[in-house]
Amino acid sequence: MSAAEYLRITGLHAFYGESHILHGVDLDVRRGECVSLLGRNGAGRTTTLRAILGLIGRRTGSVMFNGRELIGLPPHRIARLGVGYCPEERGIYASLSCEENLLLPPRVAGGGLTLEAIYDLFPNLHERRRSQGTRLSGGEQQMLAVARILRTGARLLLLDEVSEGLAPVIVTKLAEVIRTLRASDYTVVLVEQNFRFAAPLADRMVVIERGRVAAVIAQHELDSKRDFLQEVLGV
Amino acid sequence: MSGLFGVPWPALMGQLMLGLVNGSFYAILSLGLAVIFGMLNIINFAHGALYMMGAFLAWMGLRYWGIGYGWALLLVPVLVGIVGIVIERAFLQWLYRLDHLYGLLLTFGLALIIEGLFRHQYGVSGLPYEIPAPLTGAFNLGFMFLPRYRAWVIAVSLSVCLGTWIVIEKTRLGAYLRAATENPRLTAAFGINVPLLVTLAYGFGVGLAGLAGVLAAPVFQVNPLMGSNLIIVVFAVVVIGGMGSILGSIVTGIGLGVIEGLSKVFYPEASATVVFVVMALVLMLRPAGLFGREQ
Ligand SMILES: Nc1ncnc2c1ncn2[C@@H]1O[C@H](COP(=O)(O)OP(=O)(O)OP(=O)(O)O)[C@@H](O)[C@H]1O
Ligand SMILES: [Mg+2]
Numbered sequence: 351m352s353a354a355e356y357l358r359i360t361g362l363h364a365f366y367g368e369s370h371i372l373h374g375v376d377l378d379v380r381r382g383e384c385v386s387l388l389g390r391n392g393a394g395r396t397t398t399l400r401a402i403l404g405l406i407g408r409r410t411g412s413v414m415f416n417g418r419e420l421i422g423l424p425p426h427r428i429a430r431l432g433v434g435y436c437p438e439e440r441g442i443y444a445s446l447s448c449e450e451n452l453l454l455p456p457r458v459a460g461g462g463l464t465l466e467a468i469y470d471l472f473p474n475l476h477e478r479r480r481s482q483g484t485r486l487s488g489g490e491q492q493m494l495a496v497a498r499i500l501r502t503g504a505r506l507l508l509l510d511e512v513s514e515g516l517a518p519v520i521v522t523k524l525a526e527v528i529r530t531l532r533a534s535d536y537t538v539v540l541v542e543q544n545f546r547f548a549a550p551l552a553d554r555m556v557v558i559e560r561g562r563v564a565a566v567i568a569q570h571e572l573d574s575k576r577d578f579l580q581e582v583l584g585v
Numbered sequence: 586m587s588g589l590f591g592v593p594w595p596a597l598m599g600q601l602m603l604g605l606v607n608g609s610f611y612a613i614l615s616l617g618l619a620v621i622f623g624m625l626n627i628i629n630f631a632h633g634a635l636y637m638m639g640a641f642l643a644w645m646g647l648r649y650w651g652i653g654y655g656w657a658l659l660l661v662p663v664l665v666g667i668v669g670i671v672i673e674r675a676f677l678q679w680l681y682r683l684d685h686l687y688g689l690l691l692t693f694g695l696a697l698i699i700e701g702l703f704r705h706q707y708g709v710s711g712l713p714y715e716i717p718a719p720l721t722g723a724f725n726l727g728f729m730f731l732p733r734y735r736a737w738v739i740a741v742s743l744s745v746c747l748g749t750w751i752v753i754e755k756t757r758l759g760a761y762l763r764a765a766t767e768n769p770r771l772t773a774a775f776g777i778n779v780p781l782l783v784t785l786a787y788g789f790g791v792g793l794a795g796l797a798g799v800l801a802a803p804v805f806q807v808n809p810l811m812g813s814n815l816i817i818v819v820f821a822v823v824v825i826g827g828m829g830s831i832l833g834s835i836v837t838g839i840g841l842g843v844i845e846g847l848s849k850v851f852y853p854e855a856s857a858t859v860v861f862v863v864m865a866l867v868l869m870l871r872p873a874g875l876f877g878r879e880q
Contacts, residue, residue: 424773446767
């Protein structure tokens with residue numbers, strides 16, 4: 351298996367009940383790469399992540415991860431193969447304390463960050479470790495949602511709108527964290543609304559439109575395609 | 586002679602103890618219902634029948650195979666738990682995405698079938714189950730005699746409830762359970778085998794009912810209707826405590842047992858209905874129950 355095939359999505363269709371949301375998404379992500387999924391509201395970016403994890407009612411096509419087919423596997427098996435997920439709605443549990451939230455996802459592989467390393471990275475979480483998860487501020491909850499999957503050893507991270515609604519300092523901090531992860535050979539799929547956050551981080555930008563990949567733009571093409579991006583994203 | 590409002594202390598304490606015994610059963614049974622409701626989103630109407638099955642298994646063990654009370658206390662909950670796991674895998678797992686009503690109807694049907702089987706075999710007259718020898722007799726507390734077996738029932742129930750509460754609130758397994766109760770899909774996306782947890786939760790919940798059945802065998806007569814007599818009150822307890830609340834089910838169970846016991850002393854006519862009066866009041870003032878989260 352070559353590095354080029356770390357995550358290979360071909361002809362992915364996804365459905366919520368009767369509504370057909372993804373219409374054949376094709377996407378390759380190399381190992382150690384950071385790919386950003388951009389698109390207008392409702393384009394199908396969140397659905398793409400959820401379909402990778404099997405959180406969608408029905409999906410067809412193929413999702414190969416590290417040489418394994420994920421279509422047909424239940425979500426907990428997919429996660430165990432080394433996929434970490436930070437959902438759009440953050441998914442902090444009210445019935446768990448901050449630290450319990452942090453410790454919830456089981457380790458799926460070696461090499462994850464230790465609890466100490468995570469607290470070094472996010473000192474706020476250490477301060478608030480005994481608080482009920484949902485009592486944390488929006489920014490703290492977002493950090494918790496990201497931190498939670500760094501412990502597990504998962505090497506493919508699916509991050510959905512991590513910069514949304516956060517203060518600029520925290521956004522800078524998250525960008526720093528993602529840059530560090532990339533440098534340490536994590537593979538990141540970054541769903542973003544915030545183009546200026548994603549642009550400097552991503553090796554490639556994938557534009558999703560109406561449940562399909564509309565364009566793929568490499569980092570070095572960014573300047574020449576800026577007008578095109580502005581048009582399709584409405585930014 | 587001393588007393589409270591003209592009721593002598595020994596009578597008062599005696600009813601209080603009886604109330605605590607009944608409350609212990611309410612607590613264990615509603616605790617199981619709370620665990621099941623939290624994880625499966627199903628109102629388990631078969632709970633009373635499985636409690637009755639627990640009492641019968643204890644009785645049958647002694648009668649046919651010479652298995653004594655001590656072993657029954659260990660084995661019967663496991664057996665009833667296994668029956669629960671079979672029920673969950675065979676029937677309940679298909680209902681989780683549907684309305685509560687489907688689970689309620691299915692488990693109600695199962696309750697009728699289980700009760701019917703035991704009625705067919707044993708009739709409706711009660712079968713006696715002796716109090717095991719080491720637990721016969723009473724403690725003389727000075728102001729009253731406390732039957733040993735009653736003290737035992739209260740002690741076992743409280744320990745089991747407390748143990749369950751600690752596991753759910755303080756351990757890693759408990760964190761998995763709470764997470765899966767709150768957001769099962771996301772919890773699965775973290776690599777936790779939620780369907781397995783759900784199956785085990787049902788097995789555990791009905792195992793508790795089986796345990797209550799064994800504890801009840803020497804107190805009440807073993808008979809096929811013992812479950813349906815008790816379960817109505819237990820459902821009232823669940824509503825008062827708040828659907829799915831672990832602590833709520835324990836505290837409310839014991840509390841209502843005591844209230845019921847005391848009403849037998851002060852106003853016996855009300856003792857059969859006091860629980861439902863409390864339920865009506867609570868529903869008016871706090872529709873989600875005393876310990877329930879408002880939606
Ligand atoms: N649970 C659901 N049931 C039915 N339709 C849904 C559901 N979730 C999303 N959709 C629909 O699927 C389409 C794609 O949604 P998705 O969440 O993937 O969009 P997105 O690209 O992440 O955009 P954004 O997050 O900005 O809304 C939308 O039209 C949305 O209305
Ligand atoms: Mg989205």
